[in-house]
Amino acid sequence: MRIAAIADDYTGASDLANTWAKNGLVTIQTIGIPEGLDVSGADALVVSFKIRSVPAAEAVAAAIRAWDWLTARGFDHVMYKVCSTFDSTDEGNIGPVTDALRARAGAALTLVTPAFPETKRTLYKGHLFVEDVLLSESPLRNHPLNPMHDPNLVRVLGRQTPDPVGLLDLATIRAGDAAVAARLDALAGEGVRSVIADAVAESDLDVLGRAAGAMPVSTGASGLGLGLARASGLGGGAVPASAPTTGPSAIVVGSCSARSLEQVAAAEAVMPVLRLDPDRLVAGEAIAEALDWARERIKAGPVLVAASGEPDAVRAVQARHGREAASAAIEAGLASLAEGLVAAGVTRLVVAGGETSGAVVDRLGIAGFRLGPEIAPGVPVLVTLGHEPPLAMALKSGNFGGADFFAQALTRL
Numbered sequence: 419m420r421i422a423a424i425a426d427d428y429t430g431a432s433d434l435a436n437t438w439a440k441n442g443l444v445t446i447q448t449i450g451i452p453e454g455l456d457v458s459g460a461d462a463l464v465v466s467f468k469i470r471s472v473p474a475a476e477a478v479a480a481a482i483r484a485w486d487w488l489t490a491r492g493f494d495h496v497m498y499k500v501c502s503t504f505d506s507t508d509e510g511n512i513g514p515v516t517d518a519l520r521a522r523a524g525a526a527l528t529l530v531t532p533a534f535p536e537t538k539r540t541l542y543k544g545h546l547f548v549e550d551v552l553l554s555e556s557p558l559r560n561h562p563l564n565p566m567h568d569p570n571l572v573r574v575l576g577r578q579t580p581d582p583v584g585l586l587d588l589a590t591i592r593a594g595d596a597a598v599a600a601r602l603d604a605l606a607g608e609g610v611r612s613v614i615a616d617a618v619a620e621s622d623l624d625v626l627g628r629a630a631g632a633m634p635v636s637t638g639a640s641g642l643g644l645g646l647a648r649a650s651g652l653g654g655g656a657v658p659a660s661a662p663t664t665g666p667s668a669i670v671v672g673s674c675s676a677r678s679l680e681q682v683a684a685a686e687a688v689m690p691v692l693r694l695d696p697d698r699l700v701a702g703e704a705i706a707e708a709l710d711w712a713r714e715r716i717k718a719g720p721v722l723v724a725a726s727g728e729p730d731a732v733r734a735v736q737a738r739h740g741r742e743a744a745s746a747a748i749e750a751g752l753a754s755l756a757e758g759l760v761a762a763g764v765t766r767l768v769v770a771g772g773e774t775s776g777a778v779v780d781r782l783g784i785a786g787f788r789l790g791p792e793i794a795p796g797v798p799v800l801v802t803l804g805h806e807p808p809l810a811m812a813l814k815s816g817n818f819g820g821a822d823f824f825a826q827a828l829t830r831l
């Protein structure tokens with residue numbers, strides 16, 4: 419079984435590609451549909467889009483294009499990679515894309531699970547836990563683009579799709595493959611189309627990987643990716659070797675997650691850190707100065723530039739400028755900064771935040787990545803394909819990595 423994924427953001431794509439690569443699948447992450455890139459040697463392909471927070475029709479159109487491209491090239495199963503914290507709004511895009519891919523594939527059901535036990539995202543009776551608390555009590559309740567206030571994913575997904583949503587509970591999963599198949603048949607008979615699946619341990623994901631792999635499409639995060647990798651029968655490839663690049667390094671942070679804020683604070687002890695004024699960024703100012711500041715320092719060692727703010731400050735910026743306008747302007751500012759840093763010779767670049775990573779990677783015109791070793795769960799080293807000179811990068815999801823992630827990442831790039 420050759421497996422592929424359509425990822426709703428670039429950091430999430432690298433997280434899944436990391437799971438596949440470290441399980442021995444020869445994996446390539448592409449940016450969009452890889453027209454000009456040779457991907458023939460890959461067991462597994464992750465097509466990355468930036469469609470988590472765009473209008474649903476746009477996300478559906480991109481996903482269908484990728485589905486057609488992937489199935490025409492012989493991929494047997496396509497997973498829609500969403501965030502392990504189910505980042506979405508009542509308008510989508512998880513429900514609309516899941517429905518559209520199921521319809522395109524002619525499938526009866528889609529298994530949906532964001533569980534990723536390695537990073538402590540677990541699902542029980544349809545309720546998503548982030549570390550030790552429900553999703554709605556986790557820092558995701560303050561997410562700048564999609565605050566998550568409901569931990570019951572049957573309900574959350576139910577608001578994103580006209581079709582009934584069912585639950586495959588842990589007891590059934592633990593009863594094994596036959597019990598799961600019988601339950602899925604029963605749910606399909608009741609008219610259910612999307613099935614939220616519990617998972618607490620990796621052994622649960624083995625069962626779900628086999629069940630999902632028997633269908634043409636699924637929706638999930640790296641945990642389901644792990645189950646699919648194990649069910650694929652592939653996995654003979656070498657685990658990615660270290661590929662350190664020399665040259666100046668920099669870190670660009672647009673994520674406002676609690677974990678990223680902690681990591682920026684920790685970096686202050688070990689490297690120069692510049693915190694940008696978000697109002698000036700929205701006004702299109704601040705980047706030229708930030709670039710001058712960074713250029714003066716990168717020959718001596720790494721630098722970090724952050725736009726990030728605490729939840730109250732972010733809400734205030736959004737109230738002043740509008741949520742979408744503020745996000746788009748800050749992302750564009752950070753993308754210009756990254757472009758300037760690379761033009762100034764930076765070859766090792768860490769970006770924090772999914773939307774921010776999307777803006778930066780697009781601005782740099784990167785076609786795809788080959789996978790390097792894991793830095794932290796969900797965050798691999800990425801080496802650019804088709805970019806001269808090659809860049810070693812890490813795209814860090816907001817909530818991933820330990821407090822010292824940034825310093826740690828630079829030792830691996």
Ligand SMILES: Nc1ncnc2c1ncn2[C@@H]1O[C@H](COP(=O)(O)OP(=O)(O)OP(=O)(O)O)[C@@H](O)[C@H]1O
Nearest residue numbers: 673675696725727745748749771772773774815816
């Ligand atoms: N000080 C700020 N005030 C308001 N918005 C900000 C500020 N700093 C960054 N942003 C915006 O907040 C958003 C953060 O989203 P992003 O996806 O980059 O990070 P994240 O949600 O933590 O990451 P992930 O999706 O990987 O978990 C971006 O659109 C960014 O431009």
Ligand SMILES: O=C(O)[C@@H](O)C(=O)CO
Nearest residue numbers: 430433501502639772815
């Ligand atoms: O699944 C996750 O948590 C990450 O890969 C992600 O998508 C965060 O943007």
